[in-house]
Amino acid sequence: MELLEDRIRQDGVVKDDGVLKVDSFLNHQLDIELLDACGEEFKRLFGDALITKILTIEASGIGIACGVARCFGVPVVFAKKAQSINLDGDAYVTRIQSYTHGRIFDVIVSKKYIGPEDHILIIDDFLANGCALDGLIDICQHAGASIEGIGVAIEKGFQPGGRSLRERGFRLESLAIIEGMDPETGAVEFRSRIKPNQLRSKHDHT
Amino acid sequence: MELLEDRIRQDGVVKDDGVLKVDSFLNHQLDIELLDACGEEFKRLFGDALITKILTIEASGIGIACGVARCFGVPVVFAKKAQSINLDGDAYVTRIQSYTHGRIFDVIVSKKYIGPEDHILIIDDFLANGCALDGLIDICQHAGASIEGIGVAIEKGFQPGGRSLRERGFRLESLAIIEGMDPETGAVEFRSRIKPNQLRSKHDHT
Numbered sequence: 389m390e391l392l393e394d395r396i397r398q399d400g401v402v403k404d405d406g407v408l409k410v411d412s413f414l415n416h417q418l419d420i421e422l423l424d425a426c427g428e429e430f431k432r433l434f435g436d437a438l439i440t441k442i443l444t445i446e447a448s449g450i451g452i453a454c455g456v457a458r459c460f461g462v463p464v465v466f467a468k469k470a471q472s473i474n475l476d477g478d479a480y481v482t483r484i485q486s487y488t489h490g491r492i493f494d495v496i497v498s499k500k501y502i503g504p505e506d507h508i509l510i511i512d513d514f515l516a517n518g519c520a521l522d523g524l525i526d527i528c529q530h531a532g533a534s535i536e537g538i539g540v541a542i543e544k545g546f547q548p549g550g551r552s553l554r555e556r557g558f559r560l561e562s563l564a565i566i567e568g569m570d571p572e573t574g575a576v577e578f579r580s581r582i583k584p585n586q587l588r589s590k591h592d593h594t
Numbered sequence: 595m596e597l598l599e600d601r602i603r604q605d606g607v608v609k610d611d612g613v614l615k616v617d618s619f620l621n622h623q624l625d626i627e628l629l630d631a632c633g634e635e636f637k638r639l640f641g642d643a644l645i646t647k648i649l650t651i652e653a654s655g656i657g658i659a660c661g662v663a664r665c666f667g668v669p670v671v672f673a674k675k676a677q678s679i680n681l682d683g684d685a686y687v688t689r690i691q692s693y694t695h696g697r698i699f700d701v702i703v704s705k706k707y708i709g710p711e712d713h714i715l716i717i718d719d720f721l722a723n724g725c726a727l728d729g730l731i732d733i734c735q736h737a738g739a740s741i742e743g744i745g746v747a748i749e750k751g752f753q754p755g756g757r758s759l760r761e762r763g764f765r766l767e768s769l770a771i772i773e774g775m776d777p778e779t780g781a782v783e784f785r786s787r788i789k790p791n792q793l794r795s796k797h798d799h800t
Contacts, residue, residue, distance in 0.1 A: 411704065411707075412706065412707070413669075416671065416672065416674065416703075416704055416707060417669050417670070417671045417704075417706075417707040418656075418660065418663070418669055418670040418671075418672070419669055420660055420663045420664050420668075420669065420670065421667075423660070424664070446652065446653035447652035447653040447656060447672065447674070450624075450653060450656040450657055450660075451656055451660050451670065454624065454626055454629070454656075454657050454660045454661075455660075457624070457626045458626050458630070461627075462626075463619075463623050463624055463625055463626065464623070464624040464626065464657065465622065465623045465624075466622065466624070466653065468622065468653070469653075497622075498617065498622055498623075500618065500623075501617075501618070501622060501623040
């Protein structure tokens with residue numbers, strides 16, 4: 389998605405430790421217009437699928453999930469990262485490791501809000517090692533819900549999460565896939581996207 | 595706001611411990627249509643104010659804040675509840691007590707995303723003791739930002755947070771104010787709202 393790639397080039401910050409900071413528009417300050425555009429792109433990509441719910445994980449997935457849910461006309465359910473006394477005991481629980489936060493935590497979804505009748509589109513802001521998405525997949529599978537697809541705003545293509553999910557047969561769409569980052573220059577390299585008209589014009593000239 | 599009060603009556607669950615659970619539409623599963631309607635109502639209530647940013651706190655404030663931000667055409671900034679290695683050190687930090695979670699935690703906003711030039715509308719899903727809002731106010735004041743108003747979806751009118759904020763002179767608007775709840779019957783009593791046309795008809799008849 390060109391709009392998102394351009395924004396990452398413009399406002400993303402590549403840190404020495406291999407972290408790409410996009411907190412000026414995606415996960416601390418939220419550019420609502422951009423999130424809505426991402427929602428429309430996911431609707432285009434998964435528009436043929438029957439979707440009954442968007443599943444994401446707190447906190448930074450919520451904004452983009454809301455943008456997607458609006459386009460599909462369905463609710464968002466966000467998984468919670470720690471047991472709250474406000475959650476009933478009757479919940480699906482899984483355990484995930486966060487490399488960002490350097491710890492392991494429980495992730496919880498109430499059994500009331502996901503079940504065998506649901507067709508789920510999982511949405512998250514980032515995909516690197518895929519631990520958070522693995523947790524959400526695990527919850528869907530425990531609930532007996534169908535996973536229709538997984539939509540990610542930014543995939544780090546040089547980390548194993550995306551490849552692993554595709555090999556497992558999941559329909560994964562990432563709006564921007566990063567192939568490499570240079571902390572010295574701040575440059576970000578994206579996986580090239582073959583557009584239908586480029587494909588046609590290539591055939592026309594060979 | 596009638597739509598929200600009706601929804602609380604219909605789907606809210608009053609627990610024995612005085613907790614009102616609205617996780618089927620407001621803070622675990624999110625009804626996007628309702629959040630958008632809340633956004634429009636806040637735009638109506640604060641439409642005369644110059645707003646440059648919506649400030650909220652993760653996680654359950656984010657959905658409603660996105661609905662509000664869309665109506666104002668401004669970004670959301672959400673305060674984070676714990677230090678993340680992805681956040682630069684240059685942040686405003688305050689400490690708040692959560693009665694819901696029974697603990698005290700730090701709340702952080704990067705100095706990059708709030709400053710003296712900002713006119714802030716603070717948005718949250720719930721107001722009871724007001725600890726979370728106090729934390730967000732504290733951050734705005736440290737940043738030198740102007741607080742134009744505070745918008746809350748559900749205020750527990752029988753707890754002291756709302757009264758205290760109004761006494762301190764803040765422009766606080768709550769879409770539904772709960773005066774009492776009965777765990778036995780599940781009944782929820784709302785503070786009555788005087789509508790302009792009711793006021794006029796009252797004058798007409800006296």
